[in-house]
Amino acid sequence: MQTMTGRTIGKALSVKRPKLRRHEELVGYLMASPTLIGILLFSVIPVFFSAFISFTSWNMMSPWEWVGLANYKTVFHAKMLSTIWTNTLKYIAIAIPGSIICGLLLALALNTPIRGVPLYRMAFFLPNITTTVAVCVVWTWLYDKNYGFLNNALSVFGIQPISWLSSRKWAMTSISIMSIWQAMGYDMIIIAAGLKSIDETYYEASRIDGASFYKQFARITLPMLTPTLFYLLVMHFIGFFQMFDAAFVMTSGGPGHSTTTIVMHIYNVAFTYFRMGEASSYAWILFAVVFVITIVQFLLQDRWVNYDA
Amino acid sequence: MRKQYLSHGLIHLALLVVAVTTLFPFVWMLSTSLKDTALVFSYPPKLIPNPPTWVNYMDAWQETAMTRAMLNSMFIAITATAGNVVISSMVAYSFAKIDFRAKNALFLLILATIMVPYQVTLIPLFVVFKQFGWINTYYPLIVPALFGTASNVFLMRQYIMRIPDAYRDSAYIDGCGHIGIWWRIIMPMSIPMIVSIAVLMFMGKWNDFLGPMLYLSSPAKMTVPLVLRKFQTQYSTKWNMLMAASCIALAPVIILYMFSQKYIIGGIMLGGVKG
Structure with a gap:
């Protein structure tokens, strides 16, 4: 009904008064133009420009010299490439499952008919909106080897002080834990929305059939949540691959290069050494990999994501 | 009935433990900020x-400062x-309520740019803004936002x-143009x-670190995350002062969050897009 009136008016205009129809078109383009111009200026053109830079040896001072694939060769032969990939993969291997599982458990607990749900939700979501730089300073203090709260608390159980941020072994794990703390509230909210959309009749029917709580979870809740989990997985792969702030503030990429992530390395190559061409080729390799992972995730979703309402 | 009370009690207990753990970093920050060095x-x-x-x-x-x-x-x-x-x-209004020829293709184009990761455009944009003489000004942090962002256009359009459509049509018949319909009817609705969107975007801008770090160099122009980072590098072990500074930096965000919680969570649920 709604669309019909709209379409009827549109059709009437286009048939009887082509001038007005053209006017309508023009207004449409005009009102859409700011963002169209915006993405052209700040996304489309920069993407091509970035590709161009990656084929030059430009360092902000030098003339633009075309070097073909030389930057990509340099990058693929650089030792740093495997280091930053290992670091980033280690980070997402902990942070993605960690935050989704924590978010799922919290959402399930808040989906029960208990009191105080809004208060709990407020508490769990708080870390997500707070300034990363500020909470990283706070976590650096909690993680402090000699006086930090964490080691002090662990010493009660006779555990020797752990070099949370100052050892190669622990640094990336420590940052991942902080990230889980920051991300789980977001996942909780998205999953809670997914839980709300599951039709109550499924549970009623299964209760009549005498299904246990665990069976309900495994056979109804989890399958029905797969679209939500898929969404979170895709978003986190894109987002966590670009981690920068936390490692920059908490460890500056150290000790050694044990917490240097891909984006941090791009930042260093570009804005510390001004090797813009090389940095751009790093950025494109990252883009390509994230793109391929996202496509693969979409291709694999048939195997586990359930879209039956 | 009793069994239900018991399970509710257990859920509360578990949630309380997690809530205390989650909030603990903030509590510890506050506590340390009020301590003398000894x-x-x-x-x-x-x-x-x-x-x-x-x-x-x-x-x-x-x-x-x-x-x-x-x-x-x-x-x-x-x-x-x-x-x-x-x-x-x-922009969202034009895509939602006006018919123009390339509408769907253009909207898809806008959506596609959400996929472009920021580190790809980071360097070219820096180069261009430098050419404009925009280094150490607020323009690079503000001007791109004024064109509307893809994710926000998407959310608004939804x-x-x-x-x-009846609202649009009746206003149209009464002689209202599209700009009028958008501004007087759709905006208020x-x-x-x-x-x-506004709260999430405000928070995103307030918390942004990489952008200001790239473009702002003079201390008088620095934003809150930047001065906090600078402070951290200067006084890396003065924990009570660092915690006080973090507290000050977080206070506006936390207060805004308390008042707009409903909208923030609603916005995230609707679109699942942040910042």
């Missing part, structure tokens, strides 16, 4: 500082957000699509969505 390093650590001291706050505020940084952050976040929300809403 108390900071005392063992066993004390949660409640006795006597509490305010001197860290005054030192931190002075050292970081926090008043200026707050005003800077506020200026960037407010101008970028206000412009972005109005423009995004207008919302406006659900407003019945989409206030909840606009507030959600």
